[in-house]
Amino acid sequence: xxxxxxxxxxxxxxxxxxxxxxxxxxxxxxxxxxxxxxxxxxxxxxxxxxxxxxxxxxxxxxxxxxxxxxxxxxxxxxxxxxxxxxxxxxxxxxxxxxxxxxxxxxxxxxxxxxxxxxxxxxxxxxxxxxxxxxxxxxxxxxxxxxxxxxxxxxxxxxxxxxxxxxxxxxxxxxxxxxxxxxxxxxxxxxxxxxxxxxxxxxxxxxxxxxxxxxxxxxxxxxxxxxxxxxxxxxxxxxxxxxxxxxxxxxxxxxxxxxxxxxxxxxxxxxxxxxxxxxxxxxxxxxxxxxxxxxxxxxxxxxxxxxxxxxxxxxxxxxxxxxxxxxxxxxxxxxxxxxxxxxxxxxxxxxxxxxxxxxxxxxxxxxxxxxxxxxxxxxxxxxxxxxxxxxxxxxxxxxxxxxxx
Numbered sequence: 001x002x003x004x005x006x007x008x009x010x011x012x013x014x015x016x017x018x019x020x021x022x023x024x025x026x027x028x029x030x031x032x033x034x035x036x037x038x039x040x041x042x043x044x045x046x047x048x049x050x051x052x053x054x055x056x057x058x059x060x061x062x063x064x065x066x067x068x069x070x071x072x073x074x075x076x077x078x079x080x081x082x083x084x085x086x087x088x089x090x091x092x093x094x095x096x097x098x099x100x101x102x103x104x105x106x107x108x109x110x111x112x113x114x115x116x117x118x119x120x121x122x123x124x125x126x127x128x129x130x131x132x133x134x135x136x137x138x139x140x141x142x143x144x145x146x147x148x149x150x151x152x153x154x155x156x157x158x159x160x161x162x163x164x165x166x167x168x169x170x171x172x173x174x175x176x177x178x179x180x181x182x183x184x185x186x187x188x189x190x191x192x193x194x195x196x197x198x199x200x201x202x203x204x205x206x207x208x209x210x211x212x213x214x215x216x217x218x219x220x221x222x223x224x225x226x227x228x229x230x231x232x233x234x235x236x237x238x239x240x241x242x243x244x245x246x247x248x249x250x251x252x253x254x255x256x257x258x259x260x261x262x263x264x265x266x267x268x269x270x271x272x273x274x275x276x277x278x279x280x281x282x283x284x285x286x287x288x289x290x291x292x293x294x295x296x297x298x299x300x301x302x303x304x305x306x307x308x309x310x311x312x313x314x315x316x317x318x319x320x321x322x323x324x325x326x327x328x329x330x331x332x333x334x335x336x337x338x339x340x341x342x343x344x345x346x347x348x349x350x351x352x353x354x355x356x357x358x359x360x361x362x363x364x365x366x367x368x369x370x371x372x373x374x375x376x377x378x379x380x381x382x383x384x385x386x387x388x389x390x391x392x393x394x395x396x397x398x399x400x401x402x403x404x
Contacts, residue, residue, distance in 0.1 A: 119164055174318065188381065192381065194369065196302045305322065316333050
């Protein structure tokens, strides 16, 4: 299939009033929204945020408070549940009223729940309506559920697609998954891959006492950390010197992962220091392992590439897009033997070779995955949507076209 990217060089005319809607202010989705918000503000747009008040903790609160002086449209926090709930109707009404009161040009929903709250008012609003944009961030497209539940989620996505002006997919993988599960739409389609800042394109050197292997991210099943712990035990049995593994992060499966390490006899080889900034964590290990079972386009892979950190990663979701011409370095998920073999290889390979591989990947990421490119493409998507609305009274048929 063919695909046409946005023309990000178009001249921006008047500043836009933009409202970003998301559920949980944490993880890669939150980082994406914050980076995008800062770049949009730097380009002269007025921006506001809507987010759940029950999640994110002190870190989200501090981030939002620091950004608040720059947010001309402010921050609204309200209870937003992760799973479908009757309270969603109350939240949807509040978001709708808030957007109307602010007189926004664009409502941009992020993630499954943010996408619902941003787009559902399109069925009831009359007269001038803001442009409704949606970035899935994986969400229900990566969710493994009961087939009936999954069908229900996809039914909702198909329904809301009728009130979506612009889809801004963060990876080709999620765009393809959307096309498979939802089908063709009349909305404008753009691939807008995540990006990192120039300060992140700087090498991070490991500490002298760094562990052999490092994981950074949420501690939950979809990340495949149980496979990494088992591979660490397998590799340690083959070596005279046991392997050290550091798991940086927090999440619902931490207690179970600790029990697994103990049951395999490697509790003293695996440490759980808690969550910390990625670049701080990178210095704790010599090789980053990303054993995920499902991803969209993970920031941790971009950040590690920018830091020129040796990496073992699975070929799931959009990780292959980040590796690009080096995709053959990736491994399948859920295979303990292959992962253990690759980890052993990383311990034996010449350091000069791993440095060269890391430098090559960093150079590729620097040309494709920057915050500036991401923000330019998003704003161009908004402009395309507004231009289409201005050019025609009714919807224009638009086929869904994505790369092979």
